[in-house]
Amino acid sequence: MALRKRVVAVAVAAGLGLTACGGQSSGGGGDAIELTITQNAIAGGKNAAAAKFVADWVIPTFEAAQKAKGKNVTVTFIPSGVDDEQYKTKLSLDLKSGKGADVIDIDGIWAGEFAEAGYLKPLSEVVGPEADAWDGWAQIPEAVQGMAEFDGKKYALPVGTDGRVLYFNKSLFAKAGLPADWQPKSWQEILDAGAKLKSAGVPVPIQINAGTAMGEATAMQGVLPLLAGAGGEVHRDGKWTGASQPLKDALGLYQKIYGGGLGDPRLQQEAKGRDKSFQQFAQGKIGILMEGDYFWRGVVNPKTGVAKMADRDQAVGYALIPAIEPGKGIRGQDFVSMSGGALRTVNPGSKHPKEAFELLAFTLSPEALKEETKDGNVRVTPRSDVNKEILAGEPLLTFISEKVLPLTAYRPPVAVYPQVSVALQEATAAVAGGTPPDQAAADYQKKLEGIVGGAGNIAS
């Protein structure tokens, strides 16, 4: 997987080299319609189950259904198995040059900047009235629909949503004399558990992502949930949060973990640190790990994970992320989380937007979602009707959907957010490397002023 990541990094660096290959072959043969679909998923690597599902079920089933209607449609899957940042760069360059797959998966947070850039257009413009008339909308909760909207228009269909929790290794917990139904109520309880794990000989008691090498994973599974737990938000009422007390508190927790020997600061610097943290958790070297439900579904999944744990259901526990102290989280909450979600949309440059939308809608039909999520690949889908059926036997995802989603928070959907996120990542890197939190917060504020256009846009 690491190799593939590098190969694509080179290709992305070459920029046009890759986009030049993105075009469709001119469909000269009769009325054959060629469609392409892309996701950041690849057989044998990242999101392997999703890649397999598209290749083995979606494509043949869709092609057969079209054939039954008398249409000759062939669909090709364009795989990708790289970091999300690199996938985004590739998509941006594809869309900028009017190329790219017909049906595209994007992270919900990119919708705003892609729409502003003109890379995506409202579905009703690209596809026609079919988009707004899609029967699935009635099944999708408002909050989830909101991810696919920009300026009040729908730019995509939501593919699902997620949430962050604290995972812990139950056998290591038993060794350290900690309960199997652990649920910390404050940050101090996390540190206490870390200290116990440490004295029980666990090499890495706590892993909370820090540093720039992990990219957005540092924000979503690190500093943002902590910020929310300290009662802060990165962007509120049109203003950005500078060197505020919540940020200093969040960075302070990093200092206690990485300065206090409860975490491995070097892991945060490694180019493949996040992949390594997955491996180490699966090997029983990490006690507590903050991650999204992707970790459960795609990483330690005993069948399709990238770091399989055969005994996942028995060995891995999960708990809500506590606020710094009860009642001190955002909106006065005791527990917090962060959510995002993927979107799936039609390329405005598609030659066959109607058929592309049919394919898109088909991937989010109840039958496709049920097929996709069977055999241990359950995830929180956008459709309430499907979730009711499939989450029944899935404790973690029921937990996410019932306990986490009601108290979660979202990132600001604006184009400069990725740069703000990098500045936050740099602040955590500094603290993990020994800089005092106050200093790192002040440096962050200075960078923030440069990014968002002056101190006037920062709440004091």
Add this chain to the structure above:
Amino acid sequence: MAQAISPPEAPKETRTGRYSSDAAGLGKARAGVFVAPALLLVAAFLVFPALWVLYLGLTNYRLTGAAAAEPEFVGLGNLLGAVADPAFWNSTWLTVQFVLGSAVIGQVGLGFTIAWLLRDRRGPLKRLVEGLVILAWILPGAIVSFLWVALLDRDGGTLNALLGLPGFAWLLDHPMLSIIVFNTWRGTAFSMMLYGAALSNVPPSHLESARLAGASSWQQLRDVVFPHIRGHILTNLLLISLWTFNDFTPFLLTAGGPDGKSEVLAVHVYKVALQSGELGHGAAVSTIILLINLVVAVFYLRLLRSRR
């Protein structure tokens, strides 16, 4: 990398002024027609992109967001911002280390040493050494860097297993040293082959007379060999300095990390322009790199001319 180069010839053509400058008898117009396709290609793929980068550097063009659709003119803002950015100077300094360490000292030194040691040898040993060195050069960068990550990895790395140093983080504690050694290993073949060819041009009779006069090895090198291959050395330095200066492969080993400690300029531009999406800012940095490259090239070319 694999560009055909011809080492500068000894100055034989100084007297061409005596002959007609139109040796082929084509006339300016027809000669122009012959040159035109090449000039068009150069214009389309070199001059135009360079000018485009200059223009982009003056805008706030971004990869995504509103500024991607309608970039605005910001004048010299990007250039001033880049020059005021400590990360830029950090990258410049790292690039200087990278070029001096891996190209000037590493590749030239090692390449010349191998070429010198093998100059009179024939047979399987020479072929084996040359084969291995060239193999390092011709393998695709992605594969080679994956092998090096496996070699230098902190936990399961081959080097740590060999040295019995489990957990020693080469890529984190010595990122610059790692990429310098890597690039020396990777690029030595070019220098070795160039010097191998150059050394075979040194007349054996000169070396013989130097030996008879009692010159030591070092004296032979200094007074007989170097004057003969000076042009080759400078050409080689020019090419590998520029290649190394613009080399992106370190990214595949360290991704510029940890915390920017191996973020050479090529990686810096990638991070600014493509990862942060600030294409305008990245173009401004590229403009500065272009200028530095020009200065380096002019420096070497003047040196070449003055030594003739």
